[in-house]
Amino acid sequence: MKLWLGLALxxxxxxxxxxxxxxxxxxxxxxxxxxxxLVQRAYAxxxxxxxxxxxxxxxxxxxxxxxxxxxxxxxxxGQLRDARDLLVHGGDEPPVTPGEVTTVAWALRRGxxxxxxxxxxxxxxxxxxxxxxxxxxxxxxxxxxxxxxxxLIIAAIGQGLVPERLLDVSAAAxxxxxxxxxxxxxxxxxxxxxxxxxxxxxxxxxxxxxxxxPAAPTPP
Amino acid sequence: xxxxxxxxxxxxxxxxxxxxxxxxxxxxxxYEAGLLRFAARMLGSRDAAADAVAxxxxxxxxxxxSCREPARLRTWLYRIVANRCKSHLxxxxxxxxxxxxxxxxxxxxxxxxxxxxAEQLAxxxxxxxxxxxxxxxxxxxxxxxxxxYEEMAAVTGERVPTLKMRVxxxxxxxxQVLEGYE
Amino acid sequence: xxxxxxxxxxxxxxxxxPAALSAELSxxxxxxxxxxxxxxxxxxxxxxxSRVMAAIRRPVPSRARRLLRWLATxxxxxxxxxxxxxxxxxxxxxxxxxxPLGHExxxxxxxxxxxxxxxxxxxxxxxxxxxxxxxxxxGSIALEDVDQDGVWRATVVLPTGAYEYMFVxxxxxxxxxxxxxxxxxxxxxxxxxxxxxxxxxx
Numbered sequence: 001m002k003l004w005l006g007l008a009l010x011x012x013x014x015x016x017x018x019x020x021x022x023x024x025x026x027x028x029x030x031x032x033x034x035x036x037x038l039v040q041r042a043y044a045x046x047x048x049x050x051x052x053x054x055x056x057x058x059x060x061x062x063x064x065x066x067x068x069x070x071x072x073x074x075x076x077x078g079q080l081r082d083a084r085d086l087l088v089h090g091g092d093e094p095p096v097t098p099g100e101v102t103t104v105a106w107a108l109r110r111g112x113x114x115x116x117x118x119x120x121x122x123x124x125x126x127x128x129x130x131x132x133x134x135x136x137x138x139x140x141x142x143x144x145x146x147x148x149x150x151x152l153i154i155a156a157i158g159q160g161l162v163p164e165r166l167l168d169v170s171a172a173a174x175x176x177x178x179x180x181x182x183x184x185x186x187x188x189x190x191x192x193x194x195x196x197x198x199x200x201x202x203x204x205x206x207x208x209x210x211x212x213x214p215a216a217p218t219p220p
Numbered sequence: 221x222x223x224x225x226x227x228x229x230x231x232x233x234x235x236x237x238x239x240x241x242x243x244x245x246x247x248x249x250x251y252e253a254g255l256l257r258f259a260a261r262m263l264g265s266r267d268a269a270a271d272a273v274a275x276x277x278x279x280x281x282x283x284x285x286s287c288r289e290p291a292r293l294r295t296w297l298y299r300i301v302a303n304r305c306k307s308h309l310x311x312x313x314x315x316x317x318x319x320x321x322x323x324x325x326x327x328x329x330x331x332x333x334x335x336x337x338a339e340q341l342a343x344x345x346x347x348x349x350x351x352x353x354x355x356x357x358x359x360x361x362x363x364x365x366x367x368x369y370e371e372m373a374a375v376t377g378e379r380v381p382t383l384k385m386r387v388x389x390x391x392x393x394x395x396q397v398l399e400g401y402e
Numbered sequence: 403x404x405x406x407x408x409x410x411x412x413x414x415x416x417x418x419x420p421a422a423l424s425a426e427l428s429x430x431x432x433x434x435x436x437x438x439x440x441x442x443x444x445x446x447x448x449x450x451x452s453r454v455m456a457a458i459r460r461p462v463p464s465r466a467r468r469l470l471r472w473l474a475t476x477x478x479x480x481x482x483x484x485x486x487x488x489x490x491x492x493x494x495x496x497x498x499x500x501x502p503l504g505h506e507x508x509x510x511x512x513x514x515x516x517x518x519x520x521x522x523x524x525x526x527x528x529x530x531x532x533x534x535x536x537x538x539x540x541g542s543i544a545l546e547d548v549d550q551d552g553v554w555r556a557t558v559v560l561p562t563g564a565y566e567y568m569f570v571x572x573x574x575x576x577x578x579x580x581x582x583x584x585x586x587x588x589x590x591x592x593x594x595x596x597x598x599x600x601x602x603x604x
Contacts, residue, residue: 057537058566068590076589109587174583193382208510211558212556214542344440398433
């Protein structure tokens with residue numbers, strides 16, 4: 001027990017150390033202490049730290065000033081907290097997993113109202129929910145009403161569609177829109193097709209043959 | 221090669237891709253009548269149809285290597301024309317139909333039959349115009365161009381159940397309009 | 403719209419023998435068959451053969467000339483009307499016709515997928531995609547414009563998941579992916595595009 005406690009105590013500073021190492025040379029020096037402090041706070045609250053580090057790296061890459069980077073990381077931390085609260089309210093036992101916090105934070109950032117997120121959480125009591133959240137968010141991005149979009153995805157879940165296929169459901173609805181149907185017609189058409197919405201095409205042989213892994217970063 | 225000795229579509233495609241571009245004229249002669257009829261009924265204008273189909277043929281020639289099943293060249297061509305018609309309709313609504321439309325008849329001296337057929341055709345065309353582009357397309361492909369539902373799926377990219385529903389609704393809508401004119 | 407007797411649909415779809423219909427239903431079927439026959443009459447139109455063959459025989463302008471013509475021609479509607487369709491068509495044609503010999507590509511793991519990035523940047527010297535999949539480092543994923551038509555492409559193996567990204571053109575201009583249907587505010591006053599990488603083996 002003492003060993004685990006010791007390791008847990010070490011992990012905090014280790015997490016911060018790894019964040020600092022990643023930020024050095026990529027983010028304005030003036031921002032690093034404040035970002036580091038926010039990362040530590042997230043870690044202590046059981047929240048994922050990677051989204052905060054990514055936001056800081058993004059700001060550095062986009063050559064944003066230090067104060068704006070810190071502000072953006074603070075906003076990100078707030079989003080993670082909101083996501084965690086929604087998960088706990090939705091019935092997930094604390095500590096909620098960092099992966100699920102990230103998933104729900106995505107959903108909120110993409111414009112899903114909290115109540116709609118909660119409806120999806122109730123319909124999918126256990127992870128993974130990323131595909132479901134993104135599928136509803138895709139519908140919202142196409143100006144479907146959030147609740148109607150959630151209805152469709154929840155209906156798809158109810159018909160036994162695996163999470164991976166939920167993105168095909170939103171794609172099918174968007175496809176019907178592009179065919180000239182109204183939003184209501186598109187939802188009705190796709191609903192009728194459930195669970196047999198067309199699957200998205202797998203990558204072709206040519207695409208696989210051409211695919212490359214990102215080049216490894218060159219050492220500073 | 222079929223029983224008449226004419227080269228099959230797959231043979232013609234192979235010849236064109238092999239460098240014999242003049243062989244493409246065979247494709248044009250073979251399919252222009254059906255494609256023109258389809259486009260004219262979709263767009264309500266023979267001139268627009270001629271432009272759409274001519275452009276479609278040129279596009280088909282330039283992208284012939286991407287025709288995955290040369291034996292199904294016909295459905296591939298209909299697909300190109302159908303998409304061109306939809307783009308055209310998205311920019312401008314269907315033109316009103318001219319009553320001068322005169323169908324070909326077996327006996328050109330029978331003017332009374334000609335006139336009656338012309339009037340009937342104008343009525344049907346007017347009813348067709350009132351369908352949405354998707355229903356119009358589905359009805360034409362099924363009942364005028366004689367495609368199977370599977371071929372229609374290849375042309376439109378839609379699933380067979382969706383197409384069946386569209387054809388059914390198109391029939392119902394057409395009947396309603398035709399009965400309204402009585 | 404009034405629904406009609408389903409047996410009419412069955413007869414017209416060849417699923418029911420016409421003889422099985424009552425006189426009244428047969429009359430309705432006949433009405434539709436007659437309408438279709440009228441529409442099926444060939445149109446008195448001149449052959450397109452000479453027009454099409456003349457267009458085919460005309461030499462295709464060089465890429466530079468086509469690019470100039472494209473830039474000079476007002477194309478607001480064409481560009482605005484779902485460029486995702488034409489570029490998706492171009493991407494599909496490219497995917498179907500490109501089968502490089504020899505190189506099989508990387509082994510793709512169970513939790514990996516393929517992301518395809520496409521963007522139109524005529525005149526660009528370099529285009530990179532930068533995002534949360536490469537720690538926002540420019541230079542690790544370069545797009546290529548193999549046939550010099552201004553359309554830049556990259557196909558990348560990535561772990562499955564959702565990522566934010568932008569394109570960086572000529573090392574300095576940050577541009578969102580206009581073809582991406584998913585966007586999210588970046589908290590820096592701009593928008594990032596989102597890509598969702600699904601398992602390649604599904």
